[in-house]
Amino acid sequence: MTTSEVSGLDLPRPGETPPSFHVVAKPSGAACNIDCTYCFFLSKEALYPDGGQRMSDATLEAYIRQLLESHRTDDVTIAWQGGEPTLMGLDFFRRANELVAEYRRPNQRVQQTFQTNGIALDDAWCAFLKENRFLVGLSIDGPRELHDAYRVTRSGKGTFDLVLSGWHQLRDHQVDVNILCAVNAANQLHGRRIYRFFRDELGATWMQFIPIVERATPATIAVANAGWRPRPDAARLLYTQTGDLVTDRSVGSRQYGRFLIDIFEDWVRRDVGKVFVQQFDVTLEAHFGRHVLCAHAPTCGFCPALEYNGDLYVCDHYVEPGFRLGNIRERHMLGMVASPEMRKFGDDKRGALTKQCRACNVRPFCNGGCPKDRFLESRDGEPGQNYLCEGFYEFFSHVRPAMHVMASLLQHNQPPARVMEWMAAADAGRSRNDPCSCNSGRKFKKCHGRVQ
Numbered sequence: 001m002t003t004s005e006v007s008g009l010d011l012p013r014p015g016e017t018p019p020s021f022h023v024v025a026k027p028s029g030a031a032c033n034i035d036c037t038y039c040f041f042l043s044k045e046a047l048y049p050d051g052g053q054r055m056s057d058a059t060l061e062a063y064i065r066q067l068l069e070s071h072r073t074d075d076v077t078i079a080w081q082g083g084e085p086t087l088m089g090l091d092f093f094r095r096a097n098e099l100v101a102e103y104r105r106p107n108q109r110v111q112q113t114f115q116t117n118g119i120a121l122d123d124a125w126c127a128f129l130k131e132n133r134f135l136v137g138l139s140i141d142g143p144r145e146l147h148d149a150y151r152v153t154r155s156g157k158g159t160f161d162l163v164l165s166g167w168h169q170l171r172d173h174q175v176d177v178n179i180l181c182a183v184n185a186a187n188q189l190h191g192r193r194i195y196r197f198f199r200d201e202l203g204a205t206w207m208q209f210i211p212i213v214e215r216a217t218p219a220t221i222a223v224a225n226a227g228w229r230p231r232p233d234a235a236r237l238l239y240t241q242t243g244d245l246v247t248d249r250s251v252g253s254r255q256y257g258r259f260l261i262d263i264f265e266d267w268v269r270r271d272v273g274k275v276f277v278q279q280f281d282v283t284l285e286a287h288f289g290r291h292v293l294c295a296h297a298p299t300c301g302f303c304p305a306l307e308y309n310g311d312l313y314v315c316d317h318y319v320e321p322g323f324r325l326g327n328i329r330e331r332h333m334l335g336m337v338a339s340p341e342m343r344k345f346g347d348d349k350r351g352a353l354t355k356q357c358r359a360c361n362v363r364p365f366c367n368g369g370c371p372k373d374r375f376l377e378s379r380d381g382e383p384g385q386n387y388l389c390e391g392f393y394e395f396f397s398h399v400r401p402a403m404h405v406m407a408s409l410l411q412h413n414q415p416p417a418r419v420m421e422w423m424a425a426a427d428a429g430r431s432r433n434d435p436c437s438c439n440s441g442r443k444f445k446k447c448h449g450r451v452q
């Protein structure tokens, strides 16, 4: 079937479809120019063993056209991810721009995002990204020794210098950059240090901290810990969301919560309104019933992943057999996003909440977290509790008072940054030898009360 045959004529009616959705497109499939030890995306090459993972012009055209005609909103996001999207070369993205210009309705505003490891970024790339107003996500896991723990080349060398070079190129060209830091076993105890490195040494103002949770079974855990390869020269095992074990590289549940609290306590004293941390923004939004991060939304199923060959999966974390919705060269993506399979996938997130989650007092902010991480038993022995539950509970409980203050300020048309005055008043009533407000167990003067 040709692209033209997959036309808007077979689309479901508007009442049956979402007005907008977010596709994560992987034009180079799982291909990457580095070999991060914790990256389960790399194993997805096993799904397409014929190799040559590269989106064709026909698939690109089908994608852009279907995405634009699917949206009933004026704002459309085109999200490029991988693998590593720079492997496609600049001409691919120039062609994507031509197709956007061709298929965009006059009222549509298109924002392109681009998640990269930064290794290949040079003058030409950065000039292109700036000129076309891309929002770039750059993966950095912290200062050198923390970043280099798992983000390595194929020969096992750290990539810190290469990534920093990419960062400076992006900054020189004034490209909008959001740092994506993967929180893992190596950096989980260093939240504040990492945050200050991004803020003070890099001058970053947008950042997000994503938990690394690599699942494994008793049969795969040894290979998983060794980097998902049975032998150094062998192909990686295909990663699937199975098993209730996690690799040595995975973040601990409580440690993830503590990591976020460590950063929050720094941020809420001096950076509100100047530095934007995704997890804090989405928690504040949740106070108004808006859920802008799928992991903490009541339902999901609006973020499908598009493989290089046009295969559409329910989510980037479920690119595996059993979760493929179809191929955009054979069926319009809107029909797949609105399909009963996709809606069931999204609604099951709420339907499968444990009794512990349903009774939880931070459930309106947490909503049980991402289904991929729900592989433990609840306190009542019910399956499906989130591996990160303990950390989520500690984080959402800890930040709630300050979030209430910010929400209240917003409701009174005041800037939420005034929460820093509330925090300063609380600090004024604290002795330097009091326990720190972050609950680390250290004295305030040696923890978040220390100015540096």
Ligand code: SF4
Residues within 6 Å of the ligand: 294, 295, 296, 300, 301, 302, 303, 315, 316, 317, 349, 369, 370, 371, 372
């Ligand atoms: S499965 Fe997780 S990552 Fe995927 S859409 Fe749902 S909440 Fe988001």
Ligand code: SF4
Residues within 6 Å of the ligand: 356, 357, 358, 360, 361, 362, 363, 366, 367, 368, 369, 386, 388, 389, 390, 392, 393
């Ligand atoms: S904190 Fe734990 S119990 Fe509460 S909603 Fe989140 S995952 Fe469920």
